[in-house]
Every structure is written in structure tokens, then in C-alpha cells.
Amino acid sequence: MAHLKRTLSLGAVTLFGIAYMTPIIVLGTFGILADTTQGAVPSAYLAASIAMLFTALSYGKMAKAFPVAGSAYTYVRKSISPKLGFLAGWAVLLDYLFLPMAIWLIGAAYLHSAFPAVPQPVWVLAFIAVTTAINIIGLQLAKTVNGVLMLLQFLVLAAFVGLAVHYATGELNQPLWSLAPFHQDGFQLPLIMSGAAIACYSFLGFDAVSTLTEETHEPRKTIPRAILLITLLGGFIFIVASYFVQLAHPGATFSNPDSAAYEIAKAIGGDIFVSFFLIGLIVGQFTSGLSAQASASRLLFAMGRDGVLPKRWFGRLSARFGTPVISIVLCGIVALLALRMDVTTSTSFINFGAFLAFSLVNLSVIFHYWIAQGERGLKAATVYLAFPLIGLVADLWLMASLDHMAIYLGLAWLAMGCLYLLVITRGLRQQPPEMHFEEA
Template identity: 80%
Template sequence: MAQLQRTLSLGSVVLFGIAYMTPIIVLGTFGILADVTHGVVPAAYVAASLAMLFTALSYARMAAAFPVAGSAYTYVRKSISPKLGFIAGWAVLLDYLFLPMAIWLIGAAYLGSAFPSIPQPLWVLAFIAVTSAINVIGLKLAKTVNGVLMLVQFLVLVAFVALCVHYVLGDASKPLWSLAPFFDGGLNLPLVMGGAAIACYSFLGFDAVSTLTEETHEPRKTIPRAILLITLIGGLIFIVTSYFVQLAHPGAVFDNADSAAYEIARNIGGDLFVSVFLIGLIVGQFTSGLAAQASASRLLFAMGRDGVLPQKLFGTLSQRFGTPVGSILLCGVVALLALKLDVATSTSFINFGAFLAFTLVNLSVIFHYWIGSERRDPRDLLLHLICPLVGMGATLWLMASLDHLAITLGLSWLALGVVYLGWLTGGFRRQPPEMHFDAA
């Protein structure tokens, strides 16, 4: 039987995780966060980073216990119950299914600002059509191409921060080091947490490296370390970038909050840099959307193949292209909701599913390591009870800080999942089918 080769080191896995998170997204959502927090975006990223760090610790502990693909679904299914594992998988499906929509909506918002004569819905439709076509035909981008595209994003991000520093230094009234981006007129915790609830969108994918388990040297050690490093490095990138951007543009007044970084780019670098920034952001959004739709379609295919979703629609591959066409097209249809939603609501809606999955992963640590084990030393108390409880509290607080429409949509999705689980299990009398992600 063919097996994947274990060729990936810790550095390779961390680089994959950072690339998956698409660091330039901190610029893409800056205006939304500035509007929600009233101009203290770095404070929101500090709160989000702390919350994500505790959850990343739980993911690391569960990745060490179950070094297989499946992430939250597998951890909850094996440590608590198959039915609750299904709910965790259903929450993850919310992220995967609607993430392309949010990615393309952000890209369309910036293209709409650059080309105001072209209606933004046309950009959304163009993103959906092009990426869906590529994913149907089959995507085989070389590692070198992906590396170049990531390099473009990082260079644009570094250039943006450097120009912000230059802009601030050019104004004698603005100090380079200030607490104003964190406490502008005082700390309003509800506003900061509301911003943090959206800022967590930037962290989505920190756990994606669990899918590389079969290709990594010493996965029980490497994958947990990578998850923590990715969260720390990602948080540092987001905090530092948002600090200097907020310093260059204090407050939260923009012509269009959805594309605020476009306006800031013109202020700090002129028309030429605006073009460079736009290219970097669109490259990031396009490649990220392409990968997100491909990942979502593979998840739907895995669920269809294993009988969790209708097999005829989701569990079959195109004879011509060898891709899950039905699942890809469904992702494209779902993305049409971007025509009716704004960036803040779409990212918040996705975060509801993430926070639900994060909460269940924190809970799975308690069940697997604390309740399921007889060890009760101080280290276990800290790692397997206190830290997961803090992580649960943080993610539930962030969930409650989402806007009301996002919470309503998220609860509706959860209710739909419970109803579907009841139908799938004959009124909860039998266990749901098990999903096998490794073959997807």
C-alpha cells in the first residue's frame, strides 16, 4: 500500500501554517476592526492572540494524543462522543463552506474601491467563476509557484509597515512608540472584545497543519510545537502590523471601512504603492480563496463518501477531471451570499463555527487528559484543566461578542446540524457514520 513520505521538518510545517493563514489579511480587515473597536485594532489582536494561544495549546495536546487528520472532529469524537464529534465537524464545515465567500468578498471590496465604475457584485461573481473553474479542472500548482505568491504577500506586508513607519517619522507630532493604538482615550473592553471576535478570523487555519501528520518527522512532537509556533508568530505579525498601521492612521474614519487599507496605502505611499498593495492583496485573496474552496470541496467529498452527506451528490468524482464537481459548485453557490452580506457579518458568521469547534477541542482536553486519566499532579492540573477552562471561557466570551446577526445565523446553522444528526442517527438511537479525512 502506498504511503506518504515523512519529509517535513518543524520549519517546513510552520511555514505551511503561516502561509495558510495568509498574513496580509490583517490589512484586508483593518478598517472593519478599526470601526468596531473605535480605533484600537492592536488591542483587539492582543486579546485575540491570548485567546487563540490557550486554544492552540489544547489543539497541541490533542494532536499529540491523536496524530491523525480530522482535527476538531477527530479529537472530540474520540475523547468525548461520536455525536458531539459530529457537531464539531458540523461547526468546522461552517468555516470551510463559507470561508471562500468571505475571502472573495474582501477581495471584491478592494477591487471595487480601485475601480468604482465596476459594481462590486461583478467582482464577486468573477472570483466565484474563475476559482470554481480552476478547481473543477484540477489544481496542481507547483510548490515554487506557491512560494513566489507567498513571497509577494510578505514583501507587500513589509513594505506597508515600512511606509507606515516612514509616514509617522515624517510627522514630528507623532511619536513612533505610543500606547494610543492600544488605549485611545481609555480601554473599552466590550469594544475590544467585539473587535477580537472578528480578529480571530485572521487566525483561522492555525490547526491546518494537523493534516500534514503523515508527512512530518516525529509528528507527536513536531505538530504540537508547530501549532503553538504558528499561533505565536501569526499573533506577533498581526499585532505589530496593526500597531504601525493604526499609528499612521489614528481613529476609525474611512471613506469605506471594508477597503480602508486601500485608502491608507494611498496616504503613506501614493498612487504607485496603491497599485502594488492592491496586487499583493488580490494575489493573497485569490490564492487563499482557491485553496479554501478546494479544501471545502474535499471535506464535503469526505462526508459524502462516508455517508454523512448524500453520496450521489457529494461522494463522487468527475470521470473527466477527477475532482468533486458537485462539492465545488456548492461552494460557489454558497458564496453567492456575499452579494447580500458585508465583510464584518460574513467573517463574524464564520468565526461562530470556529469558536464552537475551539470550545469543544478545549473540552476534549479535559475529557481525555483529566477525566480519562488518573494523573493529578500540578502540571496536569495546569495543562489539562485550568488552561482548557481558560480557553473555553475565552472562546465563549468571543462568541458572545459577535454581532447579533452572526450569532443568529450561527445558532441557526447549529440547530440545522442537530436536526440533521437526529435524522442521520434515527432519532439519536445509533452512532453517526465516521468520517475519514486522511483519504480525502
């Protein structure tokens, strides 16, 4: 059986997850969130952070119980049922397969706006080619590239926040600390939750690292810690950054919400800073796409190695590089759909798959610890029952807060998964192929 090498430490795994999150995306989506929440972006990120924290705790508990690759697919299959586990994997597959495409398409759109003479498909192909090559060579190279590019990304984000503070306290004469960015004309919970449902797009990195379990030192300790660290650090960055940007631009009035950050960047830093901001945003998209493709390929490898997907294609590692080359290339091929799609279409249903998988992982904690292992007592009732239930309710609420098109597309993908499940189980008369992971 093929095995992945253990080369990743807590710091490397945490960096991988933060890179997946793309912290600078808080600026790229600021206008959309401000428009949705009517000028209360920090509140949306606060609500999203709370919801994701409970789900992250559930992922940490399940990663400790089953320290193997496969993420939600493995957790649900082993704790609830093989059939439901397959559907969890199918939901995650929606998220992971289409996320790189959306990331690269967003980056290409920004580059095309800056360099209109270069056709957008050229930028898309460049993103796909470079990230695919790096991921094929291996995560050690990807880790090095992520470290360098993450530093640049944080520098741009820090400069943006610093200029926002200077502009808000100087030009606008705003107090440094205020509740105004959290609510403009009264707190409207439905609007905040709609914004939080969009903001959760930025938190997908915490669950992505669970697919790297088999490449991590001491995964029973490292992965749960990394998951919690990534969620806390990401939430802190998003809330603080959005607070100061909202302080510098009160309300939700923009020439174009989709490019609101450009408008704000010009106001607080002038034309030169706009160029630096563009560089930082593109760097963020590149690092996020690199991590997203790596995670998607590991999920395909986990499913293919044990026959859920054709083992001949997906369950093999390159003899030269030790990476799942076919799965990595497939992610690049799927991303070619970006040549014929727009950003809205490509991103509309990604969060549906994420919320469905998150909900099932919260249920897995209850089934594994509370029901199967019979954990009891006040601590067990809190950690293995109350917290997962809070995470479950929060995820379902966020799913219901998505726009209708996202829900319809997500349900269509889920229906396709149910049909495939009927085929491989011969009408549910047998279990889907079992994935035998070797635990740490």
C-alpha cells in the first residue's frame, strides 16, 4: 500500500492552513460583505468565527480519534455509517475540487483588470501550470514557497490596516475604538448571518489541514492543535482587519462593491499603494490556490487508495516525487472550467459543500464519543454533546443563510452523489468500498 512521508510540523501545518485561508481575502471580499451586512463587516466575521470555532473543536476531536487522511469522509464513515461517510466525502469533494478553480479565476480577474492587454485565460493557465508543477514536486517546496509569499501577503495586509487607522483617526477624525463598525443603523441579525455565511468562505483552511494527517509528525497531537490555532488566528486577523477598514470607510456605499478594496486603498494610500495592494492580493490568491490544490489531491488519493474512486488512477503515488500526481493534474484539469465561467458561478455553491461536511463532522463527535464510547459526566456532556450541537445548529443556520442559487446548485451536486452511491452499492444493498487507513 502506498504511504505518504511524515515531514510536516505544527508550524508547517498551521502555516499551510493560514495560507489556505488567504488572510488578505478579507480585503478582496470587503465590499461584498459590507453591502450584505449594510456596513457591519466585523460583526459578520465575529459570527463566522464563533460558528467555525465550535466546528473546529469537533474536527480536532475527530482528528485525534482517527489520525489519518480523509478528513470529514473518514470521520463520518467510521463514526456514523459508511454510506453517510461517502456523502460527506462527496460534499467535501465539491468544496475542494472547485475551490482552486474559483481562487485562480479571482486572481486572473484582478490581473486582467490591471493588465487588460493580456487575455484573462492566459492568467488562468499560468496559475494552473505553476501551482500544479509545485504541488507535483512536493509539499516541501510548497511549504518554502508558502512561507515567502505569506510574508509578503502579511506585509501588504499590515500596511493596508496601518493606513486605514491613519486615515480614520486623521482625515475622518474617528476614535480608534468604537462599536460603530459592528453596527451602523442598528443590529440586524439576518443580515449579519447572511454576511457570516459568505465570510465562512475564508475559514476553509482549518479543515483542509486534516487531509495532511499522514504527512504530519505526531498527528494525534499536532492536527487538533493546528486546527484550533488556524481558526483562532484566522478569526482574529479577519475581525481586526475588517474593523479598521470599516472604521476608515463607514457604511456600505461603493462605486462597485466587487472592487471596493481598490477604492479604499486609493483613498487611504493613493495610486502607488493601490499597486502594492494588487500585488499582495494576487500573492494571496496564489498561496491559497497552492494549498487548495494540494488538499484536494490528498482527498482524491485517500478515496482512491481504498477503492471508493478507481484505485488504478487515484490511489497511486509518483515513484519519483512521492505525490499523487494524477490527482493533482485532475485538479488542474477541473480548473480549466474557469476559462468558460465567471467568479460568481464558480464560487456560488462552494460553501454549501463546506457547511454540509461541517454539520456531519459535528454529528460524528456525538456518535463517536457520546453514543459509541458512552462518555458521560459534565465535561463529556459539554465537549461531546453541547459543543457539537452548537456547531451543528450554527452550520445549518449559515447554510440556510446562503442565497437560493447556492442552495440549488449544492442540492444538485448532492443528488449526483446519491446516484453514484446507488451505483457503487448496487441500490444500497451493500456498503460502499471501505477505506482502510493506517493510523499513526
